[in-house]
Amino acid sequence: MPSRFDEVADELYALPRDEFTAARTERAKAAKARRPDLAKQIGGLRKPTVAAWLVNQVSRRHADDVGQLADLGEQLRSAHQKLAGNDLRTLSRQRNELIRKLSGFASTIAAEAGVAYSDAAERQVEATFEAAVSTPDAAAEVLAGRLSTALTPSSSEDWLAAALAASPRTKTSGPPPKKPAPKKPPEKPAATKPRKDPDAERRRAALDEAREKLASARNDRDEARQAMQELSDRAEKAAAVVTDLRERLDEAVKEERALRKEAFGARKALTAAEKAADEAGRRLEEMESFGRRR
Template sequence: MADDAFADIASSLYELPPDEFTAARNARVKHLRSSDRDLADAVADLRRPSPAAWLVNRLARLRADQLAQLLDLGEQLREAQAELDASALVGLAKQRRKVVRALAEDAGALAEELGHPVRAPVLDDVAATLQAAMTDAAAADAVRTGRLVRSLEAIGTEVDLSDAVAAWSADGRTPSSAPTPRDEVGDRRAMKQRKADEAAAAKRAAEVARAEEDAKAAERAADEASARLGDARTAVETATSARDELQAALQELQDRLAGAERDLAEAEHAADEREREQEAAARAAEQAREAAADLHAASD
């Protein structure tokens, strides 16, 4: 059985949606039985991918550039972790959350385009798989194959790749060469070095965890400050609107007061005129009465 042929067949099958996988695999096995029984048996052993695994496989083929950028960022994170660069870790961890979320959302849109929409839990598994691929270099290689069988999950800095990829080595990694014999002193040195490496890895993991917690706390503080700023801006807008309404009402009252004062002045002026007219009429009446009295006296 040719490994390349097996990998090619597996790749083509793992491009199919899970509900189409089994029928297509069985048809391929039936076709191969007459020509290559070993290859047919190997294909028959291929397991149907989970919905999340299928969608990540589709990302590996149809969103290769975006996936490559995400995996490059994962490599930068691992380098920063190895160098204990806390400041770089904080910025890269924040960027990682953004790119994982963005590519997971793009995966949902891609599933819609392919006519096989998925629900939120599947996209959560996609995001976890992308996160795992950024955490571990072997997991990144597994995702690149486009032959995932199940979703991946990072536990600390480790990712279990057993039975996760079709047409790959059992543990998902390149087999190492056979160990060479060591004497007792060499074994003790190797054990001491392993303990030192484990302690350094634990220290790096703790520092990464602290850096990520600091980044999350900073993001929460920024969100809270943004919310308070939004509330303050709303209060300013409300106060400004109330002031404008009061100023408009005040202007209207001032205009009405000015009009009332004009009306009062005109009424007072008219009253003065009427008073003068009344006084003149009274004087004229008095004069007429006096003239009448004089005429009456003269006639007597």
């Protein structure tokens, strides 16, 4: 049974990306009085990057297609263990086709939401779906639809390329075209037991750490780029409003000047009319006075 935190998290990560922060603040504030621990958990939820948000939406809208990634991962690992080269190639092709399909879904969702699906976002989306094939844990995270950052495929997936390269040799029906030997040399499971390198573990750990740092840096960069884009869009809208107001102000100033000019003319006409009325009044009084004297 899902907890209250799970319900709130599902609700938040299903929202449009630009509504996440305000909704998170509101939910945390509502929980603070009765459940301070829940409020702290909610406040700790990170706003998803563009790539993570798109993956979340794809997982929610196309859960069956995303679920196939985990199934393909299991089949690929099984085929590798059996050294089934043809199966590996077929499954790998299916994986690539499915990831392209899911990336297409992400592009559609981005267009509907008015979000730019940049090359960087596309790479991160596809890398996240590749990670879902790489490990069951990553597949579960993707299916949950609550990612805040993109995922990177596990380095353990390197077995796939090695297996695909080695697989043709495991399927030959006869001896290789070499000089006959008196005795068949013992089979060496090179495909399953590569020669151990004493420094391999250290290099792998350093590589994983470098990949994590790169992913984190790219996520931070994408967040900053998205924030800059959002502010630029708002600035352009504000500039458009300012331009409109200036145009309206210019029109109002012109109209004011024209009206003042007309008012000035009307004032002059009024003055002239008043003088004419006064003159006519005086003449009338003179005529009336002259008539009375006679």
